[in-house]
Amino acid sequence: MANSDIVWHETAVTKAEREKQNGHPGFVLWFTGLSGSGKSTLANAVDRYFYDRGYRSYVLDGDNIRHGLNQDLGFSAEDREENIRRISEVAHLFVDAGTIVSTAFISPYETDRAKARELLPEGRFIEVFVECPLETCEDRDPKGLYKKARSGEIPSFTGISAPYELPRNPEVTLRTGERTSEENVQDLIEKLAPLLQNE
Known part of the structure; x- marks a missing residue:
């Protein structure tokens, strides 16, 4: 519940000024998908693409955030909701x-x-569904989490x-079970072209 005595402080430098200086608009690429689907891989690959071309960009990764900002949260439904609420607010500040x-x-x-989408202006929240069959995610199991979940060591494991x-209705669907990271990044960049050219 927001405190009525707390008001939003307008900054001396506006978002429009920052976007003009950066040469591109601020927006969120919200990668969502099962563990092991390739969300972090794709987010970092597209971030490298942006960096190499002079765009101002950053990756907020689930594991990294839980090392600090959200280290007090577990994996109950309530804690998952709070985890995403905090990330949504941080992403809003980046934009x-x-x-x-x-x-x-x-x-x-x-x-x-x-709720994360509602925080941002129209067109500034791009939901990217990283679609990958559960079987493929389990086969990859980069952190051994599926094995632990199947043995009962991790309760409430997604999927x-x-x-x-x-x-x-995601803006973009990337199929990591059948396409390479390079192909998916290219697909994503092509779909972002109108936004990136809106300078």
Whole structure:
């Protein structure tokens, strides 16, 4: 609940000024998908693409955020909701700074992703569904989490013992089970072209 005595402080440098200096608008690429689907890989690959071309960008990764800002949260439904709420607010601040921010989080609940979208102006929230079959994610299992979940060591694991609500109308769907990272990044950049050219 917001405190009525706290008001938003307008900054001396506006978002429009920052975007003009950066040469591109600020927006969020919200990568969502199962563990092991390739969210972080794609977010970092597109971030490298942006960096190499002089765009101002940054990646907010689920594991990295839980090392600091969200280290007090667990994996209950309530904590997952709070995890995404905090990330949504941080992403909003990045966009206000005229930065392209990629968020790589499972973010399993549709309502949480919708709330993140509502914080941003129309067209500044790009939901990227990283679609990958559960079997493929389990085969990859880069952190050994699926094995632990199947053995009961990790309760409430998304895709096994906790739900993942598929995005209904994502702006972009990238199929990592059948296309390479390079192909998916190229597809994503092509779909972002109108936004990136809106300078």
